[in-house]
Amino acid sequence: xxxxxxxxxxxxxxxxxxxxxxxxxxxxxxxxxxxxxxxxxxxxxxxxxxxxxxxxxxxxxxxxxxxxxxxxxxxxxxxxxxxxxxxxxxxxxxxxxxxxxxxxxxxxxxxxxxxxxxxxxxxxxxxxxxxxxxxxxxxxxxxxxxxxxxxxxxxxxxxxxxxxxxxxxxxxxxxxxxxxxxxxxxxxxxxxxxxxxxxxxxxxxxxxxxxxxxxxxxxxxxxxxxxxxxxxxxxxxxxxxxxxxxxxxxxxxxxxxxxxxxxxxxxxxxxxxxxxxxxxxxxxxxxxxxxxxxxxxxxxxxxxxxxxxxxxxxxxxxxxxxxxxxxxxxxxxxxxxxxxxxxxxxxxxxxxxxxxxxxxxxxxxxxxxxxxxxxxxxxxxxxxxxxxxxxxxxxxxxxxxxxxxxxxxxxxxxxxxxxxxxxxxxxxxxxxxxxxxxxxxxxxxxxxxxxxxxxxxxxxxxxxxxxxxxxxxxxxxxxxxxxxxxxxxxxxxxxxxxxxxxxxxxxxxxxxxxxxxxxxxxxxxxxxxxxx
Numbered sequence: 001x002x003x004x005x006x007x008x009x010x011x012x013x014x015x016x017x018x019x020x021x022x023x024x025x026x027x028x029x030x031x032x033x034x035x036x037x038x039x040x041x042x043x044x045x046x047x048x049x050x051x052x053x054x055x056x057x058x059x060x061x062x063x064x065x066x067x068x069x070x071x072x073x074x075x076x077x078x079x080x081x082x083x084x085x086x087x088x089x090x091x092x093x094x095x096x097x098x099x100x101x102x103x104x105x106x107x108x109x110x111x112x113x114x115x116x117x118x119x120x121x122x123x124x125x126x127x128x129x130x131x132x133x134x135x136x137x138x139x140x141x142x143x144x145x146x147x148x149x150x151x152x153x154x155x156x157x158x159x160x161x162x163x164x165x166x167x168x169x170x171x172x173x174x175x176x177x178x179x180x181x182x183x184x185x186x187x188x189x190x191x192x193x194x195x196x197x198x199x200x201x202x203x204x205x206x207x208x209x210x211x212x213x214x215x216x217x218x219x220x221x222x223x224x225x226x227x228x229x230x231x232x233x234x235x236x237x238x239x240x241x242x243x244x245x246x247x248x249x250x251x252x253x254x255x256x257x258x259x260x261x262x263x264x265x266x267x268x269x270x271x272x273x274x275x276x277x278x279x280x281x282x283x284x285x286x287x288x289x290x291x292x293x294x295x296x297x298x299x300x301x302x303x304x305x306x307x308x309x310x311x312x313x314x315x316x317x318x319x320x321x322x323x324x325x326x327x328x329x330x331x332x333x334x335x336x337x338x339x340x341x342x343x344x345x346x347x348x349x350x351x352x353x354x355x356x357x358x359x360x361x362x363x364x365x366x367x368x369x370x371x372x373x374x375x376x377x378x379x380x381x382x383x384x385x386x387x388x389x390x391x392x393x394x395x396x397x398x399x400x401x402x403x404x405x406x407x408x409x410x411x412x413x414x415x416x417x418x419x420x421x422x423x424x425x426x427x428x429x430x431x432x433x434x435x436x437x438x439x440x441x442x443x444x445x446x447x448x449x450x451x452x453x454x455x456x457x458x459x460x461x462x463x464x465x466x467x468x469x470x471x472x473x474x475x476x477x478x479x480x481x482x483x484x485x486x487x488x489x490x491x492x493x494x495x496x497x498x499x500x501x502x503x504x505x506x507x508x509x510x511x512x513x514x515x516x517x518x519x520x521x522x523x524x525x526x527x528x529x530x531x532x
Contacts, residue, residue, distance in 0.1 A: 003037060022049075023096045036054070117236040134154065134155050173197065270363070272353070272356055274353055276327075278310045295336055303485065314327050373391055388400075389403075405511065410517065443464040458470060472496070476501065480493070
């Protein structure tokens with residue numbers, strides 16, 4: 001059997017392998033033409049010349065199989081210099097490596113009408129298909145596309161035991177009466193995708209059964225059920241398209257949804273928020289959960305103190321998650337759209353809001369909370385909203401939100417300004433300005449505690465330069481500036497919550513949540529009155 005016939009056999013069996021082919025040589029190369037198959041275990045068939053160059057091609061072939069991508073590798077048969085192979089021939093060689101036998105593995109549990117339709121849909125999409133059932137008639141060869149592997153067991157559980165379900169498998173369970181047995185066997189398997197065909201009511205019954213079997217909630221929530229996309233599918237063929245659409249979304253790591261709703265094309269749901277502190281983050285989470293696409297901007301080293309609930313922490317290199325919503329640092333416009341596609345919030349370093357010209361959001365929210373306008377204009381976006389003092393609705397924004405605690409907090413103002421800044425922090429357990437930590441001098445912050453720590457009055461919280469910052473009262477450290485930042489005399493560097501262990505430093509504050517709701521109200525109102 002020649003090497004190409006062997007390659008065809010391996011491809012038909014869906015056995016992973018790389019095919020290395022010499023495409024160019026110069027000088028005294030060991031071979032000037034040749035092919036070599038490299039299997040995933042390192043075994044080879046054929047040769048590209050032997051010696052160090054061949055070892056290098058084998059290593060590169062195994063890497064290509066891991067990445068599932070082709071590549072070109074080059075080597076020079078010299079002892080030194082670029083691409084040297086430690087050989088004395090003096091020639092050079094280029095080898096093209098392509099990868100095969102990597103068809104995605106689709107396992108269908110149940111050989112009824114739906115999974116038969118799924119098999120036919122998946123066949124033309126290049127999947128390697130295995131179907132399992134306990135009924136021989138259901139597994140008849142004519143029910144499935146050519147090449148489908150059919151597995152029969154005495155019971156459905158016995159059939160599943162014969163399957164090779166692994167981390168690269170896509171599994172669809174569609175049985176008549178054995179779905180509980182099937183999902184119980186499969187739920188703990190590590191797969192790319194596990195889909196279960198069931199009604200919403202039956203899903204709850206099956207999931208409760210799994211919980212009674214001590215299956216982890218994480219494994220239960222990973223099940224795609226009810227399975228597929230909601231496209232009003234009724235026939236087996238329509239349901240198959242729905243299921244394969246969902247599988248392709250997972251396989252291709254795509255966002256899903258309608259193409260016309262892609263944020264790159266349709267900016268109607270795109271919101272830019274200036275500032276990424278704790279209040280801005282509360283606003284962002286509320287808008288994100290309401291279906292808006294949110295982008296945030298801030299300075300390169302934000303001076304936020306409630307770091308555990310501020311997406312600004314992304315700009316210090318951390319991945320941030322608050323109340324189940326994730327944010328990532330973005331560098332370019334493409335980064336922004338990639339992160340949005342992953343249903344996360346991108347955060348840009350952009351103090352001047354220069355990226356607004358490229359992103360063209362429908363909504364601009366100034367949530368810097370600087371008590372003055374730092375450059376936001378009403379004409380920067382179709383709808384502009386600002387938070388707190390320093391703005392006048394109707395002049396430099398379309399609406400402004402009251403941020404002072406009290407009866408009017410969260411009020412949406414469409415004409416005029418908010419209350420002036422009182423300079424007094426919100427009252428918590430009878431404490432206002434007493435709970436705020438300020439820098440005793442100019443210098444660099446060095447922290448001695450972390451967020452969430454319980455401290456007593458008189459404890460050393462941090463140093464600014466050589467000067468200690470002393471706790472003015474006992475309680476929980478709910479806010480603290482990032483380590484190593486340079487601060488000025490009197491700068492707010494932290495706060496202590498006198499409620500102690502009853503305080504919560506990990507979730508959005510009541511104030512941020514209320515203001516977020518007001519921003520959403522203003523956006524929806526202005527969308528109706530301004531854009532329509």
